[in-house]
Amino acid sequence: MDLKKLAGEQAANMVESGMKVGLGTGSTAYWAVMRLGERMREGLDIVGVPTSEATKQLAIKLGIPLAELSTLEPLDLTIDGADEINPDLNLIKGGGGALFREKMVAAASRKLIVVADESKVVERLGAFTVPVEVVPYGWESTAKRVAAAGCVPKLRLVKAAAGNADTGAGAPGAESAFVTDNGNYILDCDFGLIEDPERLEAQINAILGVVETGLFIGMAELAVIAAQSGVRTLTR
Structure with a gap:
């Protein structure tokens, strides 16, 4: 049983004709978008706003x-996924690097429905590192300021293709900085288990050079969680 597919499709079935829908990013949101496409062929009439290219x-x-x-x-x-969900439906998102657009679209929505498999539900956020999107200029200095907030930030890297003139990579497997759809970098920050997610979000967002954090506090109203035993919903 594909739990991600189960959760994504169930959430997509909540969409009604005439709705304006934010289309999330990631391996679970993918199935929601796929199901919406299928429902469009069955007569569903919606307009979407994507959260990534x-x-x-x-x-x-x-x-x-x-x-x-x-x-x-x-x-x-x-409808969007999450890397972690706590009992208050606070989230860590951004494992795929689309956190800024995801938060922009979620903030402009009357309701945010989170889709996930049961492994993403935790008592306290923080086992998954917090993605922080930063501008490339002076990112090392920004990383030092983020570290002072109590974490060990690591620049997210990706393997580049051989001979890529844009990244300077000249050999298969060479690594370069991951670049978001907005042209920024991602710092993956290990804060450990987080005592006060709301306070931490405000603290990081106040740092010069930070674009946005992957902490989504008080934004989700409903979570569709798939397990081997079936699908359950959590509400805030």
Whole structure:
């Protein structure tokens, strides 16, 4: 049983014709978007706002009409995944690097529905590192300021193709900085288990050079959680 598929599809079935829908990013949100494409072929009528370039391309392939966030907000709902979910439905997101656009779209939505398998539900956030999007200019200095907040930040890297002139990589397997859809870098920050997620989010966002954090506090209203025993919903 594919739990991610089960959760994503169940959330997609909550969407009604006429809705303006935020389309999330990640391996579970993927299945929600796939199901919405299927429902479009069955007669569902929606307009979507993608949270990443990858989701945008998927939606276009599936025939889901898209529009800019500014022309559609407020959205009726957004369906998106999470890397961790605590009992208050506070989240860590951004494992895929789309956290800024995900938060922009979620903030412009009347409801955020989170989709995940049961492994993402935790008592306290922090076992998963907190992604922090930072501007490339002076990122090392920004990383020092983030570290002073109590973490060990690591620049997210990706393996580059051989001979990539943009990254300077000249050999297979060479690594370069991961670049977000917004042209920024990601610091993956290990704070350990987090005592006060709301305070930490505000503290990091106040640091010069930080664009946004992967802490989503008080944004999700509903979580669709899939387990081998079935699907359950959590509400805030």
